[in-house]
Every structure is written in C-alpha cells, then in structure tokens.
Amino acid sequence: EPEVTQTPSHQVTQMGQEVILRCVPISNHLYFYWYRQILGQKVEFLVSFYNNEISEKSEIFDDQFSVERPDGSNFTLKIRSTKLEDSAMYFCASSLQGTPLHFGNGTRLTVT
Amino acid sequence: AQSVSQHNHHVILSEAASLELGCNYSYGGTVNLFWYVQYPGQHLQLLLKYFSGDPLVKGIKGFEAEFIKSKFSFNLRKPSVQWSDTAEYFCAAGRSNDYKLSFGAGTTVTVRA
Numbered sequence A: 001e002p003e004v005t006q007t008p009s010h011q012v013t014q015m016g017q018e019v020i021l022r023c024v025p026i027s028n029h030l031y032f033y034w035y036r037q038i039l040g041q042k043v044e045f046l047v048s049f050y051n052n053e054i055s056e057k058s059e060i061f062d063d064q065f066s067v068e069r070p071d072g073s074n075f076t077l078k079i080r081s082t083k084l085e086d087s088a089m090y091f092c093a094s095s096l097q098g099t100p101l102h103f104g105n106g107t108r109l110t111v112t
Numbered sequence B: 001a002q003s004v005s006q007h008n009h010h011v012i013l014s015e016a017a018s019l020e021l022g023c024n025y026s027y028g029g030t031v032n033l034f035w036y037v038q039y040p041g042q043h044l045q046l047l048l049k050y051f052s053g054d055p056l057v058k059g060i061k062g063f064e065a066e067f068i069k070s071k072f073s074f075n076l077r078k079p080s081v082q083w084s085d086t087a088e089y090f091c092a093a094g095r096s097n098d099y100k101l102s103f104g105a106g107t108t109v110t111v112r113a
Helices: none
Strands: A006-007 A012-015 A019-024 A032-036 A043-050 A053-057 A065-068 A075-079 A088-095 A107-111 B001-004 B010-014 B018-019 B023-026 B031-038 B042-050 B056-058 B064-068 B073-078 B088-094 B107-112
Touching: A006 A088, A012 A019, A019 A032, A019 A088, A043 A065, A043 A075, A075 A088, A107 B073, B010 B018, B018 B107, B023 B031, B023 B088, B023 B107, B031 B064, B031 B073, B042 B056, B042 B064, B042 B073, B073 B088
Parallel strands: A012 A107, B010 B107
Antiparallel strands: A006 A019, A019 A075, A032 A043, A032 A088, A043 A053, A065 A075, A088 A107, B001 B023, B018 B073, B023 B073, B031 B042, B031 B088, B056 B064, B064 B073, B088 B107
C-alpha cells in the first residue's frame, strides 16, 4: 500500500535556526497537509495545500512558516526561525478529494 | 467552534476484554468522522470512517464505530482486544468537502497479556 514518507524522523535544531521538514505524499494525491502534535496535546491542523497554493491555514501557521511543493513529488514545511515552542511532532498528510487523509510517520522536531 | 472530545485519557485492559472509547464532536451540519490509530513508533493509520449511510461502521482489525447523530457521538468499539491493540487512538472530525480535521486529545490503550 502506498505511504506518505517523511524525513528526517528526528530533527534537533537550535532556537533561531531555519528547518525544513520534508514529505513525499502518495503519488496520485492532490491535497497536502501539515499537522503537528505538541507533546501531550492534540493533533493540530497547520495548513492545507492544493493546486500549488495554500487553501487554508490555521492561526498557528504564521509568517515564520511556509510550505512548498518544489517538484512533482516533495512537499516541504519550512520554519524560518525556530522557537522553543515549535518543538513538536509534525505530520504530513495527503488525500484525494473525497477520501480520508493518509498520514506519514511524522518528524519529531526538538528546538533547544 | 468545532471541536472533538475523547472521554478517556488512558484505558488499561486485559486481553479478550471489550473496548469502547468515547468520542463526541461539536459540528453543525454534515460531518465526516474518523478514528485513527497510532501504534508505538508508527504513523497515524485510518481505522475507519463515516461519511454517510449506515451509522454502524466496520473498520480494520475488528474495530467498529457507531454514529449517533442525536448524541453527537462516534464511539469506537472492539469486542475482544489483543495485546497488539496497544496504541493511541484518535477521533477526528471534519466538515464534508473540508479536509481540515479536528482531532480529539487521544486515548492511550494499554492491553495487558
């Protein structure tokens, strides 16, 4: 069964540094998402992406965040200047219209 | 605001016991409902979903869930759990044609052999 793959599985970075989290969605999917889960808290929606543009974003997704689909396969989340509170598990997901989201394994981001 | 609440934070069971996890949502209008499971070290996997039709939904691994519109509930059940069902279970909801999901806080299920 096709899967959403995310790299790296764990990223450690210093406060103020830029990080890029990478995702390869399922190949025929059209909708792409980033969610995150801070330890002990709910999984939260960050952003959805369709047709090469952001279709919706949450309050969390401020100017420090950006997403990109640089080629036909990758979908990236960039955090420009990380803060301690950005430490979380970041999940990428993809879907076709009318189907549930398929999630990746997540990238654990630790900001020190 | 749309929200999803799960009643139990941590459930501990013995093998062969029955499992029921509660989930309530607060959404107006038509809603899509999901249960996802996350096994230790693995990604979120879809257990089952409800879009419309029969309110009793059967999913993978012997799980089922019942949509009760009048109670805004979508409880997950399994008649006889196994040790391998140890995982975290998330209820999620979203409006039709809107794939931004709201997740519950999750329930950790520990099955003791």
